[in-house]
Amino acid sequence: xxxxxxxxxxxxxxxxxxxxxxxxxxxxxxxxxxxxxxxxxxxxxxxxxxxxxxxxxxxxxxxxxxxxxxxxxxxxxxxxxxxxxxxxxxxxxxxxxxxxxxxxxxxxxxxxxxxxxxxxxxxxxxxxxxxxxxxxxxxxxxxxxxxxxxxxxxxxxxxxxxxxxxxxxxxxxxxxxxxxxxxxxxxxxxxxxxxxxxxxxxxxxxxxxxxxxxxxxxxxxxxxxxxxxxxxxxxxxxxxxxxxxxxxxxxxxxxxxxxxxxxxxxxxxxxxxxxxxxxxxxxxxxxxxxxxxxxxxxxxxxxxxxxxxxxxxxxxxxxxxxxxxxxxxxx
Amino acid sequence: xxxxxxxxxxxxxxxxxxxxxxxxxxxxxxxxxxxxxxxxxxxxxxxxxxxxxxxxxxxxxxxxxxxxxxxxxxxxxxxxxxxxxxxxxxxxxxxxxxxxxxxxxxxxxxxxxxxxxxxxxxxxxxxxxxxxxxxxxxxxxxxxxxxxxxxxxxxxxxxxxxxxxxxxxxxxxxxxxxxxxxxxxxxxxxxxxxxxxxxxxxxxxxxxxxxxxxxxxxxxxxxxxxxxxxxxxxxxxxxxxxxxxxxxxxxxxxxxxxxxxxxxxxxxxxxxxxxxxxxxxxxxxxxxxxxxxxxxxxxxxxxxxxxxxxxxxxxxxxxxxxxxxxxxxx
Numbered sequence: 001x002x003x004x005x006x007x008x009x010x011x012x013x014x015x016x017x018x019x020x021x022x023x024x025x026x027x028x029x030x031x032x033x034x035x036x037x038x039x040x041x042x043x044x045x046x047x048x049x050x051x052x053x054x055x056x057x058x059x060x061x062x063x064x065x066x067x068x069x070x071x072x073x074x075x076x077x078x079x080x081x082x083x084x085x086x087x088x089x090x091x092x093x094x095x096x097x098x099x100x101x102x103x104x105x106x107x108x109x110x111x112x113x114x115x116x117x118x119x120x121x122x123x124x125x126x127x128x129x130x131x132x133x134x135x136x137x138x139x140x141x142x143x144x145x146x147x148x149x150x151x152x153x154x155x156x157x158x159x160x161x162x163x164x165x166x167x168x169x170x171x172x173x174x175x176x177x178x179x180x181x182x183x184x185x186x187x188x189x190x191x192x193x194x195x196x197x198x199x200x201x202x203x204x205x206x207x208x209x210x211x212x213x214x215x216x217x218x219x220x221x222x223x224x225x226x227x228x229x230x231x232x233x234x235x236x237x238x239x240x241x242x243x244x245x246x247x248x249x250x251x252x253x254x255x256x257x258x259x260x261x262x263x264x265x266x267x268x269x270x271x272x273x274x275x276x277x278x279x280x281x282x283x284x285x286x287x288x289x290x291x292x293x294x295x296x297x298x299x300x301x302x303x304x305x306x307x308x309x310x311x312x313x314x315x316x317x318x319x320x321x322x323x324x325x326x327x328x329x330x331x
Numbered sequence: 332x333x334x335x336x337x338x339x340x341x342x343x344x345x346x347x348x349x350x351x352x353x354x355x356x357x358x359x360x361x362x363x364x365x366x367x368x369x370x371x372x373x374x375x376x377x378x379x380x381x382x383x384x385x386x387x388x389x390x391x392x393x394x395x396x397x398x399x400x401x402x403x404x405x406x407x408x409x410x411x412x413x414x415x416x417x418x419x420x421x422x423x424x425x426x427x428x429x430x431x432x433x434x435x436x437x438x439x440x441x442x443x444x445x446x447x448x449x450x451x452x453x454x455x456x457x458x459x460x461x462x463x464x465x466x467x468x469x470x471x472x473x474x475x476x477x478x479x480x481x482x483x484x485x486x487x488x489x490x491x492x493x494x495x496x497x498x499x500x501x502x503x504x505x506x507x508x509x510x511x512x513x514x515x516x517x518x519x520x521x522x523x524x525x526x527x528x529x530x531x532x533x534x535x536x537x538x539x540x541x542x543x544x545x546x547x548x549x550x551x552x553x554x555x556x557x558x559x560x561x562x563x564x565x566x567x568x569x570x571x572x573x574x575x576x577x578x579x580x581x582x583x584x585x586x587x588x589x590x591x592x593x594x595x596x597x598x599x600x601x602x603x604x605x606x607x608x609x610x611x612x613x614x615x616x617x618x619x620x621x622x623x624x625x626x627x628x629x630x631x632x633x634x635x636x637x638x639x640x641x642x643x644x645x646x647x648x649x650x651x652x653x654x655x656x657x658x659x660x661x
Binding site for chain 1: 461465472636637644
């Protein structure tokens, strides 16, 4: 029940402490780490990851997973690039991006609920179909030299504060409120906690699942605007590291991969942990290929350690249940 | 009559997966011989099937891991293939005898597999998370160690496995694919070990209570998967005469697709190696057919994705129909 309280859980504080520790270590090791221009670029580069991670949190809260977000972002980014080249009004482009993203999410959600395909299989299949679409749509040539239509969303600065901070905090606030105060938020937690119990208490589990994937899709759609605004181009490897980074951010942020437990605040801390780590490795001159290996190990360890901690709780719960049952038996 | 066909005959026909796959295989063969007149002779077909050897090895392992249930899946097979290949390349570069190096590579693959076995079966991570993590870790290590550059300094006689022939049959089929398949088929279908795998997949709790060491069986299956990836790495390196660090990328999708197309239930407990073998033949032939038809290799990704989604949906439909027929509501 801790997760329903609007505030910080102990697990959130742990992740935040981890980020602070990381910042301290990197500022000691590298003198270029703690200055405003570097921190700004860290933030800028982490904007898409932070938004996609919100959606990934929602999906993981429901006990699901989505590894198609990278290819989905690629497909939407290419469409955005085309529309910018056709000089369509930015507002319409934005709407189209969100709509296409949401549609992809709807397809994923439908495959999972109506096709009864496990989340990992459905999104693995989709991921490859969409990746092929990226290759096909680009046709071997990158989209480059796009005018900076969406750059103000990431590059700009308002009241002396980088635009990406605004974007990140607005989205996190909105989705935090949605998960905490709106019925759909409780339905998401309930679905992840115990599907049968959620069904019995009248929650439309199928609808909740599909809505969850659609929310993730819409965030991916919006992130593609940020991607195009940040780079001004779409390359063939677009979004290839995105799913794994988002999953890592979410599990470092304390969400349980079994569903039902996790928080938006934890995920935000997890995103910052990932962003600082990528930057720190870069500053230390470690080849970027290592980054993937580190992310792989991080996922295994953070889930594994969570598991060790929760095993004790699970065992305690189980024993408690046992004693209660035997008491009932005696009576 | 029509209603009966849809309610009884069709599910029965489809649910006998082996017949269904053989029919599909014949359709693919007819289609391919229409595309190219040079297609239908033994030598061409054997040459195409040679390409399927590595996929068959990985898919056998994938089938066993998925069969044993508990949401079992191994996303890291491709990365293990790449990293084992790199290991072989480095050993060969340092002057180790190539056949000794090959043996060590197979053991190294087993070591990688046992890491998955440890995180998933013993530590209790969900298989998809544990193997997703190791997929990235192993795949990146292969790239980091080689700096992305293939290692190619294998002695000439090493090409024997990947490129040689015995009595006209490619060596990798005769000496690798066939024996491995037969041995594992025997174990799965005629030994208590195979019954253990199926029982664990059908009902883990019942398996535990009947004294089956569930954890140890699952650990062994992930290790076996690594060993098969190690064998695959040797075959691949011998065939290309180079150890490419990205050689296994995408193999996880292929092996999972083949496994579910072969009729293995993604939730474990049901499936057969014969189905997997037929599915490997079909997927390999379709891939070469797309090549013959001049379709870009990129679209194979999409085709595989569609086959994967389609095959799982059909499986789910069949299993729910079967459950209804036998009076158990799904």
